[in-house]
Amino acid sequence: MTGVEKLTGAAPSHEECWKAINWPKAENAVKRLQMRIAKAEREGKRGKVKALQWILSHSFFAKLLAVKRVCGNKGAKCPCVDGKIWHTPARKMHGALSLKRQGYQAQPLRRILIPKKNGKKRPLGIPTIKDRAMQALYLLSLSPIAETRADRNSYGFRYNRSCRDAISQCFRALAKSNSSRNILDADIKACFDWIDHDWLLNNIPIDKRMLRQWLKSGYLENRTLYPTTRGTPQGGIISPTLANMCLDGLEEVIQASCPRRSKVNFIRYADDFITTAASRAYLEKNILPAIRRFLKPRGLALSKEKTRIIRIEEGVEFLGQRMQKFQNKLLTTPSKESKQSFLKKVSQIIRSCHGQKAHEMIKRLNPIIRGWANYHRYVQSAETFSEAGTSIYQTLKRWIKRRHPNKNWDWIKKTYFNHPRRPWAFCSTVKDKNGKKTFYELITPSQIKCVRYIKIKGSFNPFDPTYREYLKQRRKCSSYPITNNLAVGFS
Numbered sequence: 371m372t373g374v375e376k377l378t379g380a381a382p383s384h385e386e387c388w389k390a391i392n393w394p395k396a397e398n399a400v401k402r403l404q405m406r407i408a409k410a411e412r413e414g415k416r417g418k419v420k421a422l423q424w425i426l427s428h429s430f431f432a433k434l435l436a437v438k439r440v441c442g443n444k445g446a447k448c449p450c451v452d453g454k455i456w457h458t459p460a461r462k463m464h465g466a467l468s469l470k471r472q473g474y475q476a477q478p479l480r481r482i483l484i485p486k487k488n489g490k491k492r493p494l495g496i497p498t499i500k501d502r503a504m505q506a507l508y509l510l511s512l513s514p515i516a517e518t519r520a521d522r523n524s525y526g527f528r529y530n531r532s533c534r535d536a537i538s539q540c541f542r543a544l545a546k547s548n549s550s551r552n553i554l555d556a557d558i559k560a561c562f563d564w565i566d567h568d569w570l571l572n573n574i575p576i577d578k579r580m581l582r583q584w585l586k587s588g589y590l591e592n593r594t595l596y597p598t599t600r601g602t603p604q605g606g607i608i609s610p611t612l613a614n615m616c617l618d619g620l621e622e623v624i625q626a627s628c629p630r631r632s633k634v635n636f637i638r639y640a641d642d643f644i645t646t647a648a649s650r651a652y653l654e655k656n657i658l659p660a661i662r663r664f665l666k667p668r669g670l671a672l673s674k675e676k677t678r679i680i681r682i683e684e685g686v687e688f689l690g691q692r693m694q695k696f697q698n699k700l701l702t703t704p705s706k707e708s709k710q711s712f713l714k715k716v717s718q719i720i721r722s723c724h725g726q727k728a729h730e731m732i733k734r735l736n737p738i739i740r741g742w743a744n745y746h747r748y749v750q751s752a753e754t755f756s757e758a759g760t761s762i763y764q765t766l767k768r769w770i771k772r773r774h775p776n777k778n779w780d781w782i783k784k785t786y787f788n789h790p791r792r793p794w795a796f797c798s799t800v801k802d803k804n805g806k807k808t809f810y811e812l813i814t815p816s817q818i819k820c821v822r823y824i825k826i827k828g829s830f831n832p833f834d835p836t837y838r839e840y841l842k843q844r845r846k847c848s849s850y851p852i853t854n855n856l857a858v859g860f861s
Contacts, residue, residue, distance in 0.1 A: 384463035393438075396431040400510060401833075403429065408514035408833035419575065423511040427471070427577065436506035437466040440499060440607065450480040450498040451590050465500065469507055476501050476583035479603050481591040487711070493563070495589050495603035505584060505608040512576050514833040516611050521621040522828030526640030527610035529832040530841070533689045534748045536639045537702065538825035540693055543635035543646050544682055545700040550633035550646040553686050554653045557676035558617075558665065561641035562609060563601040565616055566669030570602075574615055584608070600669060613641065616668050620661065627660035628652050637688075644688055653679050691749055702749040709754055712742045713761050720769050728786065728798035729810040736813055743818035755815035762814065766796055 410418040479495035525536040602609040621636045633648040685694035690708040723731040789795035796812040
């Protein structure tokens, strides 16, 4: 095995082989092939692209990385219809060796329903661990093509791109005094569930036999097998890339539908996107019909409930942020819905901890508070953070009073708010068996510093060697602290 260090003596076991893998060497070998695929795609050499994809999908290094990915994410311990998981080094190695195209047959998905914000439920189809590994393997050869073909302002499920890049681009499109004030806030109806299979099979440059098996595998629900005639499984690793490639080209269609000086801007994150234009007429007569024509062959349509045309003075919500102009100044703040959802989750955790100790509750709350604040730290969030901190403090007070109804506030302050540097910060000290003290403190959203974010270049391609130095510099100084809470987008 070229990816495993040589072992002397008896034949090495699968467990020893897995532990001896030289991961940097494997990653470099796969990355070189991916860069060759991207170069061939840019040059329009379809035959060479297909040949390189075949080499990569049969590479031992690629199989190792595919198994490492599916066994390292959150769903690795989730058994599916076959009840199998790869949780030991020996099983992981055996799984990598079993990833062969010949004789492969995809198994049905396990269907579960997860709740949505509007009260409805979203169907989630989870493939078996082997099917996930096969998808991850073929995704390695598809990703360079997807990145090369992608729209400049598409930010969902892509390398080195995130929600903050999309929000930063929104700021660029809307912040100037002469920027467009008319916005089409659009959402594609059940995008993952309605993508046409024939379109995918005819247009996605991947092994058709493998893709057809993943699309047509069916799903099990209440021990009944149902066929899948449309859509891509939302639990599949390759599904986000398939959906992105299905929508790539929409930006070019929108730009071509209007005259040059119509101030058209397009920002998309997965299946959610906004479009700006100089006038409402452009959006209604040019852009909306162009979008519908683009989506129809793909089996998709706009959601009537979530698609609307508004003025920036009214405010628009996108990716959990609210953008609105006041006296020609654009303010980007965490949305009211995002704040309420966060506080509701925190309140539920606090109420569920009536029988637990304070430090146990702090350990549950800190990751949630830190995660929400880190997401919103790139916009004008100081006031929202302060309000959220006050609300959490009031909920903690009610928790303490219910826990200690007969204690006065001097005792409460001494017990729960005795932080040496932060007055009235909720904290707890725990002693172990040896008498060693461990100090726990609850963080507040206001402790997360707001930073200014520099948006990634729209033309950036991680598989293009010309951007190698740019990526190194970006990783060093992509964001830096700011003293005042300015909006994102100044770069």
